[in-house]
Amino acid sequence: MTVSATATAEVFTVEEPALETAKAIRDSRPLRLITCGSVDDGKSTLIGRLLWDTKAVKEDQAATLERDSSGKQNDLGLPDFALLLDGLQAEREQGITIDVAYRYFSTDRRSFIVADTPGHEQYTRNMATGASTADLAVLLVDARAGILEQTRRHATIASLMGIRQFVLAVNKIDLTNYDRARFEQITHEFREIALTLGVKQITAIPMSALKGENVVYDGRAAMPWYEGPTLVETLEKATTRSNQTVGFRLPVQRVSRPGESFRGYQGTVAGGSVKPGDSVVILPSGMVANVTKIVTFDLVRNAAVAGDAITLVLDRQVDVSRGDMIVAIDSQPMTGRGFDAQLVALQPEGIEPGKRYWLKSGSRRQRVSVDPISQLDLKTSKWASADKLGMNAIGKVHLTFDEQAIFDTYEQNRTTGAFILIDPDTNNTVAGGMISGRRSELGGIHKDDQRVLLSLPADLAEKIMATELFAGRRQDVDVRHTSVGRAAEILADLDE
Numbered sequence: 001m002t003v004s005a006t007a008t009a010e011v012f013t014v015e016e017p018a019l020e021t022a023k024a025i026r027d028s029r030p031l032r033l034i035t036c037g038s039v040d041d042g043k044s045t046l047i048g049r050l051l052w053d054t055k056a057v058k059e060d061q062a063a064t065l066e067r068d069s070s071g072k073q074n075d076l077g078l079p080d081f082a083l084l085l086d087g088l089q090a091e092r093e094q095g096i097t098i099d100v101a102y103r104y105f106s107t108d109r110r111s112f113i114v115a116d117t118p119g120h121e122q123y124t125r126n127m128a129t130g131a132s133t134a135d136l137a138v139l140l141v142d143a144r145a146g147i148l149e150q151t152r153r154h155a156t157i158a159s160l161m162g163i164r165q166f167v168l169a170v171n172k173i174d175l176t177n178y179d180r181a182r183f184e185q186i187t188h189e190f191r192e193i194a195l196t197l198g199v200k201q202i203t204a205i206p207m208s209a210l211k212g213e214n215v216v217y218d219g220r221a222a223m224p225w226y227e228g229p230t231l232v233e234t235l236e237k238a239t240t241r242s243n244q245t246v247g248f249r250l251p252v253q254r255v256s257r258p259g260e261s262f263r264g265y266q267g268t269v270a271g272g273s274v275k276p277g278d279s280v281v282i283l284p285s286g287m288v289a290n291v292t293k294i295v296t297f298d299l300v301r302n303a304a305v306a307g308d309a310i311t312l313v314l315d316r317q318v319d320v321s322r323g324d325m326i327v328a329i330d331s332q333p334m335t336g337r338g339f340d341a342q343l344v345a346l347q348p349e350g351i352e353p354g355k356r357y358w359l360k361s362g363s364r365r366q367r368v369s370v371d372p373i374s375q376l377d378l379k380t381s382k383w384a385s386a387d388k389l390g391m392n393a394i395g396k397v398h399l400t401f402d403e404q405a406i407f408d409t410y411e412q413n414r415t416t417g418a419f420i421l422i423d424p425d426t427n428n429t430v431a432g433g434m435i436s437g438r439r440s441e442l443g444g445i446h447k448d449d450q451r452v453l454l455s456l457p458a459d460l461a462e463k464i465m466a467t468e469l470f471a472g473r474r475q476d477v478d479v480r481h482t483s484v485g486r487a488a489e490i491l492a493d494l495d496e
């Protein structure tokens with residue numbers, strides 16, 4: 001894209017009114033939620049009911065619903081709300097890869113985006129995709145069936161993806177004759193699971209999605225024993241996750257140089273906030289600069305927060321390129337070559353030990369080798385050691401980069417702490433992952449039984465191989481080429 005000089009001049013003519021606080025901007029954003037549960041727990045009915053009772057269903061859709069449900073009516077003579085979601089159903093039946101449908105609805109207080117993901121076990125990855133952007137998870141349980149393995153699986157995935165607010169929707173309570181003891185038993189059982197996952201904020205609600213009790217309207221007439229909030233009341237009070245982000249992060253997507261006098265760094269703010277005058281660091285170079293201007297496509301702004309697409313202008317000439325990250329000086333991400341991560345394997349070929357992939361995080365793409373360490377047993381929620389991960393498996397892995405990598409932990413920032421892995425041979429996305437921390441061990445020399453792996457530039461590898469340490473073991477050493485900076489670290493470690 002080229003921007004003409006006049007367009008550039010115009011950019012600076014409009015002054016935006018002073019922004020409210022960064023917090024106010026975040027709080028006005030819609031709440032994102034994910035619904036999950038086993039097949040037939042009533043997920044589609046619940047979403048349909050939410051849309052219907054909040055009047056999010058357009059008149060034409062409503063007419064279709066009345067018409068199409070005529071032959072499919074349930075025992076209660078109510079329309080089949082699940083039909084509202086049938087568009088997605090057709091795709092599911094064709095087995096289309098990732099299918100997460102997003103629905104929108106709002107109340108007087110707030111707007112919502114709900115991710116609808118399929119319930120079958122083979123759709124674990126879709127659930128993970130939906131959960132990765134959600135602030136809150138609504139876990140559906142059929143009151144008659146109680147907590148199933150799938151409930152535990154979904155709760156585990158949602159918590160792994162960083163969701164800390166759960167609604168346990170004990171649905172079809174009408175079919176238990178509004179049995180309070182049954183509701184309390186299920187709630188108790190779920191709290192035990194949530195405890196093992198470190199999830200503390202749970203609201204359990206007895207509901208009938210079909211009859212619309214405790215969804216948008218209360219179900220007091222049928223369940224006088226329940227005095228808690230409805231689903232919508234709970235959603236209105238939930239907090240958005242963007243509050244979790246640490247300092248300012250701008251992954252640079254493009255360097256804009258429309259004319260001699262203007263140079264800006266473009267990208268979408270991935271965390272925190274920034275204003276003119278702030279000091280920033282450019283990573284990986286470590287150069288420091290101050291922000292002079294924040295420009296959006298038509299405005300000069302006084303501040304920008306996570307989610308804003310901006311052009312940042314700095315007070316000095318620095319070397320910045322696509323893939324770099326501009327960050328707050330007082331709250332910097334981790335840099336290094338070795339990281340620990342958790343990932344969900346998305347393809348039938350799974351994740352092989354030591355295989356090299358492209359890792360993509362934001363605008364960055366780097367070579368990485370991946371070593372599986374353990375796998376989550378979703379029946380028991382325990383980790384068991386594993387050196388390979390099959391499709392849909394959730395595993396802990398070590399990542400070893402050829403070059404310096406920059407990450408936050410996923411817990412701290414869901415954008416700069418997340419990545420996908422791409423198979424260089426097939427170009428398939430084979431995993432979605434979350435960074436859990438930096439590896440403390442030395443990444444450059446990797447000992448695996450008898451073999452030693454050296455990650456060094458060719459000339460330095462030769463030098464090291466000539467040292468006493470490796471002289472007699474050439475046949476046991478694999479050499480992988482890496483940068484000079486990393487080699488210096490490895491040599492320093494060898495000297496100690």
Ligand SMILES: Nc1nc2c(ncn2[C@@H]2O[C@H](COP(=O)(O)OP(=O)(O)OP(=O)(O)O)[C@@H](O)[C@H]2O)c(=O)[nH]1
Nearest residue numbers: 039040041042043044045082119171172208209210
């Ligand atoms: N009595 C009663 N029936 C319900 C309730 N919620 C859903 N159902 C019925 O349960 C059946 C399954 O509901 P769905 O909404 O299709 O379930 P689902 O979880 O979306 O199922 P999948 O889309 O296959 O994952 C339908 O016949 C619904 O009418 C409820 O609260 N009470």
